[in-house]
Amino acid sequence: MAEPGIIPLERALGEGEMALLRRALALGFPLAPTWVVGLEEEFFRLNNLPERIERLFHGVFGVRIDEERLVWAAEEAKKAVRESYLLPERAEAFLEGLKGRGPFLLRRAGKGDAHPAPSPKEALFALKRIWASAFEVEAILERYPSLLSPPAPVLVQEAEIPTEDPFLSLDLTQALGEEVVAYAWRGLLVRIEWPHGG
Template identity: 75%
Template sequence: MADPGIIPLERAPSLGELALLQRAKALGFPVVPTWAVALEEEFYRLNNLPERIERLFAGVFGVRVDEERLLWAAEEAQRSVRESYLLPERAEAFLEAVKGRGPFVVRPLGGGPHPAPTPQEALFALKRLWAGAFRVEAILERHPRLLPPFIPYLVQEAGEVGEDPFFSLELSKALGERVVVFAHRGVVVRIEWEHGG
């Protein structure tokens, strides 16, 4: 049985861009091998990160933001995420799911791509993205919420991607709504609603 936290596109939850990719594939458009990875919440829980991060940020947000403490807490939170571990069986299931494949792009649902040449690098890229949620700008953007939303991350077998006007036009016609398609070597990687819709 496939690991529930590492889900092939066909069985992934139909939400946002995942739904667009599923619809494109069902319509016969070529879509790169894609997995939705929903392991962040478990990773936080098992490493006691919510409590640890809450302690780091104690006293940062009062009447005024303690900027010095914010910078320190942000760095420490990123380090805590980077130095924490997935369950070994989760890491093994991830590596098994993408074994013999690559290169990859790893990205949050609706976010920009991070290249990863190998399965191991794709796993490291996930943790770097999770840690990146504690950059100062990201923290201030979601304040007063301290923890990031636990969203699926996409791991896709693709290299450099670029906007594809032909696919954008054809898929917009097929879907009946305007979308922008990004592709790698003639295969769909990413779909966005036009103007971020």
């Protein structure tokens, strides 16, 4: 798990894709500037979101699912996340860490669904949109009976939407010793998928 705050990938703890990206960087592959944000648990706790969300979904799941109430609760949960705030010092550190850079892509580590952001301020909004997306109806039904998804690090990368790079995929597969698919933007590695990995 990432430590709280926004830190460069090289200093971040974490397994899965984060570990593969760190290994690729250590092996000399050009990686898009990447930071790791590990603030989700703190953000939810300080804004009392677990209790607020629990109340929103009260009565939704009984003998049968109240579909109308489920849709309403999901929208309200997303709104609660988007309208909550990071600690001022966390928000300032986030903006300062990305100052003078951009554009950015934000996504959960190990996931390909990226949120573009042209500036550090927009990246901060995108971070909350990622956390709010955990309350799409399909996502809630997938993890029920748990209403909250486990906190996961978010990657902030100075890049635009990458495309699959078959040559980089081959080179990385050989260097890492496991089959991977690499996605790059302007020659910089952005994302690694490993079809047979965890």
